[in-house]
Amino acid sequence: MPRHSERTQSWRVGVLFSQTGVTSVIEKTQLNGTLLAIEELNSAGGVLGRQIEPVIYDPASEPYRFRDLALQLTNVDKVNVIFGCYMSSTRKAVLPVVERHNALLFYPTLYEGFEFSPNVIYTGAAPNQNSVQLAHFLMESFGKRFYFVGSNYIYPYESNRIMRDLVRQSGGEIIDERYLPLDAVEEDFESVVVDIVKNQPDVIFSTVVGQATAHFYRAYARAGLNSDMIPIASLTTNEADIREMGAEVACGHYTSAPYFEGIETEENECFVARFRARFGADEPVTSGAEAAYFQVHLFAEALKKSGDIGTEVLRNELMGGEYSAPQGRVRIDPDNGHTYLWPRIARVDANGRFVVVATTSSAVKPDPYLVSPQVNDWSLRQFKIMQTAPHMANRSKLK
Amino acid sequence: MAANVLKTLRDLRVLVVHPHDQEGEILIRQLDRIGCQIEALWPLPDPLPAMADVIFITIQEDALDDLRRVCSDDGPLKPTLIALVSYEAPTVLQAVIDINFDAVITRPIRSFGVMANLVTARQVWLREKAQREKAHKLQRKMMSINKINQAKSMLMDTLNISEKEAYKLIRDRAMSKRVTTEEMAVSIINANELLQSLQKSD
Numbered sequence: 001m002p003r004h005s006e007r008t009q010s011w012r013v014g015v016l017f018s019q020t021g022v023t024s025v026i027e028k029t030q031l032n033g034t035l036l037a038i039e040e041l042n043s044a045g046g047v048l049g050r051q052i053e054p055v056i057y058d059p060a061s062e063p064y065r066f067r068d069l070a071l072q073l074t075n076v077d078k079v080n081v082i083f084g085c086y087m088s089s090t091r092k093a094v095l096p097v098v099e100r101h102n103a104l105l106f107y108p109t110l111y112e113g114f115e116f117s118p119n120v121i122y123t124g125a126a127p128n129q130n131s132v133q134l135a136h137f138l139m140e141s142f143g144k145r146f147y148f149v150g151s152n153y154i155y156p157y158e159s160n161r162i163m164r165d166l167v168r169q170s171g172g173e174i175i176d177e178r179y180l181p182l183d184a185v186e187e188d189f190e191s192v193v194v195d196i197v198k199n200q201p202d203v204i205f206s207t208v209v210g211q212a213t214a215h216f217y218r219a220y221a222r223a224g225l226n227s228d229m230i231p232i233a234s235l236t237t238n239e240a241d242i243r244e245m246g247a248e249v250a251c252g253h254y255t256s257a258p259y260f261e262g263i264e265t266e267e268n269e270c271f272v273a274r275f276r277a278r279f280g281a282d283e284p285v286t287s288g289a290e291a292a293y294f295q296v297h298l299f300a301e302a303l304k305k306s307g308d309i310g311t312e313v314l315r316n317e318l319m320g321g322e323y324s325a326p327q328g329r330v331r332i333d334p335d336n337g338h339t340y341l342w343p344r345i346a347r348v349d350a351n352g353r354f355v356v357v358a359t360t361s362s363a364v365k366p367d368p369y370l371v372s373p374q375v376n377d378w379s380l381r382q383f384k385i386m387q388t389a390p391h392m393a394n395r396s397k398l399k
Numbered sequence: 400m401a402a403n404v405l406k407t408l409r410d411l412r413v414l415v416v417h418p419h420d421q422e423g424e425i426l427i428r429q430l431d432r433i434g435c436q437i438e439a440l441w442p443l444p445d446p447l448p449a450m451a452d453v454i455f456i457t458i459q460e461d462a463l464d465d466l467r468r469v470c471s472d473d474g475p476l477k478p479t480l481i482a483l484v485s486y487e488a489p490t491v492l493q494a495v496i497d498i499n500f501d502a503v504i505t506r507p508i509r510s511f512g513v514m515a516n517l518v519t520a521r522q523v524w525l526r527e528k529a530q531r532e533k534a535h536k537l538q539r540k541m542m543s544i545n546k547i548n549q550a551k552s553m554l555m556d557t558l559n560i561s562e563k564e565a566y567k568l569i570r571d572r573a574m575s576k577r578v579t580t581e582e583m584a585v586s587i588i589n590a591n592e593l594l595q596s597l598q599k600s601d
Contacts, residue, residue, distance in 0.1 A: 114514070115511075116432055116510045116511075117510065117511070118510070335428070335431065335432065336432050367434075368432065369432045369433045369434055369514070370434070371405045371408060371409075372405075372406045
């Protein structure tokens with residue numbers, strides 16, 4: 001068979017994760033998750049005997065680059081399936097492109113909700129799959145006086161709106177909220193840390209994303225603060241951020257996400273082993289990487305059934321599609337194109353590893369249009385706190 | 400008020416007047432994601448069901464008169480109305496204005512925009528409802544003040560007393576009879592009119 005024919009026989013897909021710029025640390029792990037899944041599928045003979053051929057670009061954490069490269073993928077590379085995007089601003093930039101070309105974007109990132117497009121499959125957590133659980137856990141464990149620190153864009157605003165609502169429902173209070181630029185550095189956080197020390201909240205809810213995450217945690221540690229005094233809780237701080245900031249700085253802080261590197265499932269042990277074998281033992285595996293990984297497999301399962309990469313037929317097969325992901329069995333909800341996921345909360349240990357302290361006994365249905373989640377949301381009945389905060393006993397000393 | 404609109408979206412009873420086709424499906428499924436309680440009907444019911452909080456109505460360009468009749472503005476405040484239009488032609492938009500729709504969604508219907516329109520329409524409707532109630536209250540108050548003023552000047556003329564004394568007289572009478580000052584004022588006006596007509600016929 002001539003080579004060019006072999007090439008046209010492949011399933012060509014677009015991959016848009018930033019390898020440079022403010023969110024490249026996390027997006028590189030998502031790129032790795034994507035590539036790992038594609039290579040697994042290809043080495044097992046591809047899908048229906050055809051290899052998956054990724055067309056990879058670096059959108060450099062800039063929304064306009066995402067838009068231009070999405071256009072490049074759809075117009076020039078003639079691709080109608082794209083895996084990519086981290087920040088909501090980049091997804092919003094790609095959205096009109098995939099809608100106009102009737103392409104399909106697989107988005108492996110938690111986000112603020114309130115979106116549905118027939119051209120997007122959402123495999124990250126909606127607020128009812130991470131914020132509700134985190135609010136519940138933090139108020140049970142630490143108290144109800146919250147301090148919000150976030151990056152200055154839509155996701156922190158909306159996440160904070162939800163958290164504020166949940167805290168106030170329980171009679172708690174938000175002492176202050178601060179928003180810093182995406183490219184904020186350690187010194188930029190100093191005044192925030194001073195204000196935190198002054199106000200002595202029970203807990204800090206951080207929606208700082210990207211490289212600023214490590215800067216914030218470092219500024220916090222440098223001021224002599226630690227998680228025994230006031231823990232920082234986040235929806236985004238992940239294994240890659242911890243590697244950036246170091247175990248000592250990260251130790252004791254919390255993250256709510258459907259996946260952590262250390263989850264003890266058979267699927268996850270295989271996944272992490274393969275990930276490390278492919279990208280190096282030190283490469284962090286994140287919740288974004290896991291979603292990026294399983295969404296390629298969901299795509300492949302659907303493609304196997306449809307035999308056709310056309311958006312309509314593929315989407316039909318994707319709706320209700322299931323896969324045994326590293327986090328547990330996931331399923332695409334046909335009602336909204338989001339995914340049933342497994343909420344978990346983990347605490348960073350002294351070695352810089354996440355240890356799961358709260359988990360759920362079944363996957364939680366996504367509810368991306370939930371305006372007012374309730375602190376007593378029914379899904380919490382299956383949410384078990386296995387380990388209370390180890391330093392609770394010390395807290396009285398601080399007051 | 401805006402926060403309340405957002406927080407009560409899942410309590411809204413929403414009626415969708417739309418043919419059973421793909422666009423209707425897009426709208427209904429989006430309203431389902433938003434979490435409203437939805438009912439779908441076609442064709443346009445006459446009269447509009449009183450139970451709905453919000454009605455999405457397909458505008459049929461060839462049946463604008465029927466729509467005007469069904470949605471005519473007399474009687475109590477209609478539910479929140481959102482028009483689904485295929486044309487931005489002035490004929491259609493005039494009907495949208497005449498019928499007093501709270502928002503307009505243009506075709507093709509997409510998931511995006513349904514929630515934004517629903518929220519703003521509801522907000523506009525609530526504001527209009529509050530304004531109407533306020534206007535009605537003020538109107539009642541004005542009428543009441545008018546009646547009391549009329550009764551006061553009658554008493555001032557007849558009994559040759561000051562305005563203050565006239566008012567005190569009305570108020571004391573009202574209290575002892577356990578009626579409002581307005582009702583007492585009306586009784587005085589009626590009695591005075593009766594007396595005058597008797598005097599005239601003498």
